[in-house]
Amino acid sequence: MEITNEMRDLGDLIEKYFKNEVDPVVAEYDAKGELPEKIYNDLIEMGLNLLAVPTEFDGLMVDHKTETYIAEILGRHDCGIASAIGVNTSACATMNFFGKDEQKKDFFGILTSGKLAGFCLTEPNAGSDSASVKTTAVLDGDEYVLNGTKCFITNGGIAGVYIVFASTDLSKGTKGLSAFYVESDREGLIIGKHEDKMGIRLSNTTQVIFEDCRIPKDHLIGEEGKGFKYAMKTLGTSRNFVGGMAVGLAQRAIDECVEYAKSRVQFGKPIAYKQGIQFMLADMQTQTAAARELTYHAADLIDKNGDYEMYVSMSKLFASDVAMKVTTDGVQIFGGYGYMKEYPMEKLMRDAKILQIYEGTNQIQRVVISNIMLSK
């Protein structure tokens, strides 16, 4: 995969910022479980919430290769922040695919005014099984009235606007789902429980509850009943961001391990002299390199509008499994120090786990991949 000068230029800027301003404080905010306001403001100032906002609406609209590259750099430094940006990008994708110009102007205007977007699909009883969504949207005159509870929503407490999937006809299952956009200051939109998480603790994850929340009729995206299709189409591209993050996270773990193995002396020599360690490092790098190629290949297919869906699922599946494996081995290479919060490895391992779960669990990715294989 060739990284173009244009990509590198953006990447260098983000890398420099994260190295100087985020790395030094990341452990502190990981412990607190919050995103500091200054970093939030800087991310917005830098324009990371505008990656998938079209240029005609004052955004950046980078291609998917660039987006993947940025995801990789963010993943290197903090997967919590990367998740906030990734989900924001997913929400933009739904609007880009299916929104009308008027809606885009409205929705993207909220982002250019300095806000993030959220993506509300999951409910307590509808995770992998999105067809079981019970949040309802009932048309009442010129308005839809929303009722229900969304959970595990990234950016839940900080977003300015959400893409929300709700049923306009419960009897129809998936065919009753519809997509809407809802501003966070609508009456009846309540931010619920703030989740205390194992990893990605700089990201904000909450319930988002709708209690007779009224939105204008024109906030329906596309057609009623097509929401499930829209959600799948969105995740079918946006989960490549997770692939990128996973590659960045894995590479970071490897780089930390290489440094550590060279400096940790046992039996009179750095542990890097032990073939047992060398082979682990070689496997970690090989798997990560393979994951990187797969992820950029998937991004390239999206950019070229090829048959990308299976590749995006494979990228998300493989890269996140690699990140989990590499960070688990990373902790092993660090020994007892790997288990301690004073060293970077344990956070990387905690952060890696989510990548196998959200944006469709890795089991669900296998379902997607095999369905495509078998339907041919």
Place this chain on the structure above:
Amino acid sequence: MNILVCIKQVPDTTEIKINPETNTLMREGVPSIVNTFDSYALELGVRLKEEHGGKVTVMSMGPDQAKAALKECLSVGADEAYLLSDRAFGGSDTLATSFILASFAEHLEKEKGKFDLILCGKQAIDGDTGQVGPEMAEHLDIAQVTYATDIKAEGNKTLVKRENDQGYDWIEVLSPAVITVTKSGFEPRYATLKSKIAANKAEIHVLDSQSINIDVEKCGLKGSPTKVKKSYTPKKENNGIIINEETASASVQKLMSLITDKKVI
């Protein structure tokens, strides 16, 4: 305010090594950056523009690759960028360099109007002479202030905070003036993704000796009275000894015994 900032592209000296055999800098693979002090000069220039309106132009003399440094400047607030590039400029010492930069400034002023301020870095982190800015002021026959950490414009007065060994002075200077800037309290801003993309697409005006109508006899090797005879890495001396006994007289006694032991006296 119409502000010109002179930018030098330099190797990132934090990463540079010296070839022990030839005693020259090993430049291969060393990333190039905007001279650190020039970034501070640009930040001050952009802050003045933001407060008082006007325009910030950046310029650099150097090879084609210096465009990257100029683009970097465009992404953090400069409005327009010029690269001065000509074989005849190669080998310039500080006198020739400052003559070329001054001639460029005069040339540009004919088209774009007078500069109120010309900002330079205090020194380049590779050449380290700190001569180019002051020499430029002499060529242009205008005022100069060095070691600036802040600049305030009030009406037609310019106030410059100048660092000195004891603290600082506020100096009033008439425009136009050359001001050389040192590290200030204003950290250079980060670019945004948008400004980066815009800077990448922006045009860098490239000028040569003809287009600024300069006397090439005063440029490059021909125009450089400085001749480098030899360059070498100074030998690393052993560290000294620090004597710090409980009392002054104990220290003196220890010092004396060290000296007499070595039979120096």
